[in-house]
Amino acid sequence: MKMSFVSKKFLCLLMVLAMCLAFACNSLETLSDPSENTTTTATEVTTTAAPTTTTEVTTTTETATTAEITTTTEATTTTEVTTTTTTEETTTTETPAPSEETTVAPTEAVTAPETTAVVPPSEVKETEEAPSTFVVHFIDVGQGDASLILCDGEAMLIDAGASDQSELIFAYLKKNEITKLKYIVGTHPDDDHIGGLAAALNYASVERAFCSVDDYDSKAFVNYLKYLNKQKVELEIPEAGMELELGSAKVTFLGPISQAETTNNNSIVIRVEYGETAFLFTGDAEYEEEQSLLYADGELSATVLKVAHHGSEYSSTEDFLDAVSPQYAVISCGNDNSYGFPTQKILDRLKERDVELYRTDMQGDILAYSDGKTVTFETEKELSEGEDLFLAPAIIAPVPSGDSDCDYICNTNSKKFHYPDCEAVLKMKEKNKMYFTGDREELIQEGYVPCKICRP
Ligand SMILES: [Zn+2]
Numbered sequence: 001m002k003m004s005f006v007s008k009k010f011l012c013l014l015m016v017l018a019m020c021l022a023f024a025c026n027s028l029e030t031l032s033d034p035s036e037n038t039t040t041t042a043t044e045v046t047t048t049a050a051p052t053t054t055t056e057v058t059t060t061t062e063t064a065t066t067a068e069i070t071t072t073t074e075a076t077t078t079t080e081v082t083t084t085t086t087t088e089e090t091t092t093t094e095t096p097a098p099s100e101e102t103t104v105a106p107t108e109a110v111t112a113p114e115t116t117a118v119v120p121p122s123e124v125k126e127t128e129e130a131p132s133t134f135v136v137h138f139i140d141v142g143q144g145d146a147s148l149i150l151c152d153g154e155a156m157l158i159d160a161g162a163s164d165q166s167e168l169i170f171a172y173l174k175k176n177e178i179t180k181l182k183y184i185v186g187t188h189p190d191d192d193h194i195g196g197l198a199a200a201l202n203y204a205s206v207e208r209a210f211c212s213v214d215d216y217d218s219k220a221f222v223n224y225l226k227y228l229n230k231q232k233v234e235l236e237i238p239e240a241g242m243e244l245e246l247g248s249a250k251v252t253f254l255g256p257i258s259q260a261e262t263t264n265n266n267s268i269v270i271r272v273e274y275g276e277t278a279f280l281f282t283g284d285a286e287y288e289e290e291q292s293l294l295y296a297d298g299e300l301s302a303t304v305l306k307v308a309h310h311g312s313e314y315s316s317t318e319d320f321l322d323a324v325s326p327q328y329a330v331i332s333c334g335n336d337n338s339y340g341f342p343t344q345k346i347l348d349r350l351k352e353r354d355v356e357l358y359r360t361d362m363q364g365d366i367l368a369y370s371d372g373k374t375v376t377f378e379t380e381k382e383l384s385e386g387e388d389l390f391l392a393p394a395i396i397a398p399v400p401s402g403d404s405d406c407d408y409i410c411n412t413n414s415k416k417f418h419y420p421d422c423e424a425v426l427k428m429k430e431k432n433k434m435y436f437t438g439d440r441e442e443l444i445q446e447g448y449v450p451c452k453i454c455r456p
Pocket residue numbers: 188190263264284
């Protein structure tokens with residue numbers, strides 16, 4: 001095809017224009033921070049073209065994000081064509097190279113000089129905004145804990161049941177296609193919590209891993225470390241107050257506040273906030289840790305409470321339940337477990353507070369969906385007729401040995417009195433024990449105060 005002098009000139013002009021634009025875009029890209037996926041660069045090209053003798057190319061870069069290229073050509077004819085191309089691109093989306101567009105726009109101006117063509121903003125492959133989602137899977141791992149939190153495509157696993165649940169955990173992640181865990185947490189190194197973590201890591205990759213300790217003498221803990229090592233992920237001991245993001249949910253580590261003597265009382269306690277709803281995961285925290293949480297300034301209130309220590313009577317004190325004030329509670333424990341979890345005392349406390357209860361030992365896997373305002377539940381199994389969630393299993397936890405013939409056992413040192421089967425009595429030194437039969441008022445008059453765990 002034979003090209004006229006004007007066309008050739010115009011092609012030259014196009015090339016200059018394309019180069020200018022490419023240069024401008026290039027410098028813009030280097031200016032923008034790749035970590036910020038909201039960075040937007042706008043490129044505006046205005047071309048006024050007509051047959052001419054003089055050519056003027058002005059390139060102005062006004063700000064770090066906007067480049068403007070204006071080409072004005074004076075001509076013998078009066079036809080004026082203005083082409084505006086606006087390209088908006090985000091650094092994370094694949095956008096056609098802006099230089100391609102500049103070659104397209106002026107060509108159109110040549111072939112159709114009598115129209116004013118405004119090229120619409122280039123098709124931006126928008127980061128498709130999927131609706132936000134949030135669900136917690138309280139996985140039925142028998143006697144143990146395992147909670148999988150999914151928010152906006154990101155996953156977090158808090159505990160994974162005992163070692164004998166490894167296959168189940170592996171299969172559960174596989175079934176739900178959880179190949180990536182953003183966070184994995186072992187609330188404390190007891191086997192019924194961390195036993196299945198290695199299996200989870202055998203299926204899914206993880207970004208950050210946590211536990212209440214970084215050293216513990218157990219096979220389950222060594223395995224957890226081994227599988228983290230394979231992924232070159234270091235185990236972190238989180239500090240109370242630390243916050244993380246899981247999708248649009250906020251994860252806050254509330255405890256442990258201080259180092260306690262027992263693994264249970266060093267449990268990592270996590271609050272996950274999604275919209276106006278919140279979930280509290282308490283591990284096996286007992287009275288002692290609950291008290292420290294009550295005195296700390298972390299927000300404890302939650303829509304859903306994963307009841308501490310499988311419903312043990314040494315956790316979930318009245319004060320703690322009142323501070324959390326849950327609408328729903330989930331107890332994770334094994335069917336016919338030898339501990340007698342959950343205990344009637346805790347079930348009564350929840351019932352008194354009109355808490356809607358879910359139990360993995362009776363309902364299997366429990367799924368709690370939040371839309372940011374309300375939480376709805378789905379259970380794997382339906383309750384059979386006559387089953388009562390607020391009734392403790394028939395197996396009674398073995399009563400701690402001690403003198404049960406008396407009404408109360410007093411600690412002459414701390415001046416507290418307990419029921420004979422209170423856990424605190426087990427820890428009491430024999431020389432401080434005073435066995436008492438009679439009215440509690442007598443003890444109070446003598447200056448004794450009732451234990452806050454067993455509440456005699
Ligand atoms: Zn424990």
